[in-house]
Amino acid sequence: MPEGHTLHRLARLHQRRFARAPVAVSSPQGRFADAAAVVNGRVLRRTSVWGKHLFHHYAGGPVVHVHLGLYGAFTEWELTPGEPLPEPVGQVRMRMVGAEYGTDLRGPTVCELIDEGQVADVLARLGPDPLRSDADPSWAWTRIAKSRRPIGALLMDQTVMAGVGNVYRSELLYRHNIDPYRPGLKISEAEFDEAWTDLVALMKVGLRRGKIFVVRPEHDHGPPSYAPGRPRTYVYRRAGEPCRVCGETIHTAVLEGRNVFWCPVCQT
Template sequence: MPEGHVIHRLAAHLNSRFRGGPLAISSPQGRFETSLIDASSLALAEAHGKHLFMTFSTGHIVYVHLGLIGSFRFEPAADVWGQIRLRLVAGEEAANLRGPQFCRYVSPADMQGILDRTGEDPLREDAAPADLFARVGASKRAIGSLMMDQKMFAGVGNIYRAEALFRQGISPFLPGNALTRVEFDAIWADLVALMRYGVDHGRIDTVRDEHSPDAMGRDPRKDDHGGEVYVYRRAGEPCFVCGAPISVRKVEGRNLFWCPGCQPGG
């Protein structure tokens, strides 16, 4: 499932390239009614965690959640392929939505209901980390579990969860109510920086300069997710910092990666 930086990057591109003029809007797949918004203009695209909302000049709001297999790609307008649920065309560029978990119209009240159930997003200026710390501190759940809860840390996925905890030397099994404010603030600041980098560069890079392939004389990482990481999908490989084998455990249906040498306790 795409992490939050992907959705914010989509919203930024939609606002940059698809606002300001009438759009040709269709559903080649035929599974979304577009007559309500065809030939309208995009007023605003905004991301909240992994939720994308597009408000059109007609007043209609389209809610998109990519889910596990969805994609929203910017492609040449002449290049039409696959099962496209929603297609926005501006000049020679098209935004093509395929395989989303959700693509539907929502009312302002519906949208607010979704936002009320969404946690604090490190990429939003209106995030309230102090409120989130209070909720984390009231929970006995492990911080590694809380960080995957979209009602707590909106937009944070498996990669950012594993990497931010490693970078701060915090065990993913530490209970939320045992996390200090200093530790929480460090995690939050790291998420903000790492996810903003993801928005700007379109990839996840979490490795510090001293642990880069060039600095360590090692081969670059080869993975569909791209970027250099410390622990994610590196089970059994030596830690770049302490040399201990990276561990993995299935937790709540997802693989959790950590370094027992750099992240002890919990």
Template structure:
């Protein structure tokens, strides 16, 4: 599932391409046809991201809330677009460009009150200027739930997924199974600040890189990582491989139906 940096990057691209312009809105697949008809010919004002939710703003006509889920993708292309290829749920287009949304978990037209209700359920997003990490800390500091599970809970922190979760815990030497109430305030402040930096870098680079300069392939004389997710990481999807810092084999376990990765030495319980 795409993490928050992907959604923020998409919001920026939608705004750059369509912001302030009258757009054609269609649903070639047909599942969003009624709502698309209401939006067709409207001015696309701006797109906004909050956590893993993408909001496409059409002024008084409302917002399209998109959640990509596991399979959703957006493809941008030049020109207004001809016959749609595949199951395109939503197409936004102008004379010189279009964006096709396929396979989202959610795609719905909502009003401002409904949008606010969605936002009220989410924790702070490290990529937003209005984020309040204190809100997350209040939940974490009282919880008996593991910090690894809390970081994946979108009501605690919005936008963090499996990769950023594993990597930020490693970078700060925090055992993923430690209860939230046993995480210190200094540790939380450091992890939050790190998430802000790492996720912003992810928006710019369109990939997740979390290794420090001294652990890059060039610095260590090792081959670059080859993985569908791209990017240089410490523990994510490196099970049984040696830790880049201490050489201990990276561990893997199931936690809340998601794969968890950590170094048993660098993140000692």
């Protein structure tokens, strides 16, 4: 599932390519056809993001709300003057076409037409987004400090903190030597403040570079990443391999439905 920095990058890209001009919106698949007809030809005023939720705000009030979920993705493409639009590939839920660029959305968990009041309802259910300038970390800290749930689960709970996925969750806890199974109420405020500050910095790097970089320079060596073209991680998808710092074997387990990774020596 894409993490929050990916949605912020998409919002910036769509703002740059489509905003402040009329946009042709269609649904080659047909499942979004009625909603697409409402915004087709309208001016896209702006884009916004909160956590993993992307919003396209159109003139006159309608808003397209997208949550990519596990399988959703946008494919971006450039228009060639004088050439017809490319044929949709696969089940394209929504197609947007501007003056110079187009984008196709496939496989989202959510692609719906809502209004600004309903946008507010979505945001009311979410915790602070570390990449937003208006983020209030005290909201997340209040929820964590009262909870007996493991901190590894709380960080993935979008009502506690919005935009954090499995990579940032596992890596942030490693960087701060926190066992993912430690209850939230056993996390000190100082630990939370340091982790929040670090998370904001890490996600800003992800936003700027388009990839998640979490390994400090002095540890960025040894076994390669878990996948080609990905930066190294400390623990994420490294179960059974040696810790980059202490050499202990990295563990994994299922925590509230998602795999979590940690070092039993470095994280206490």
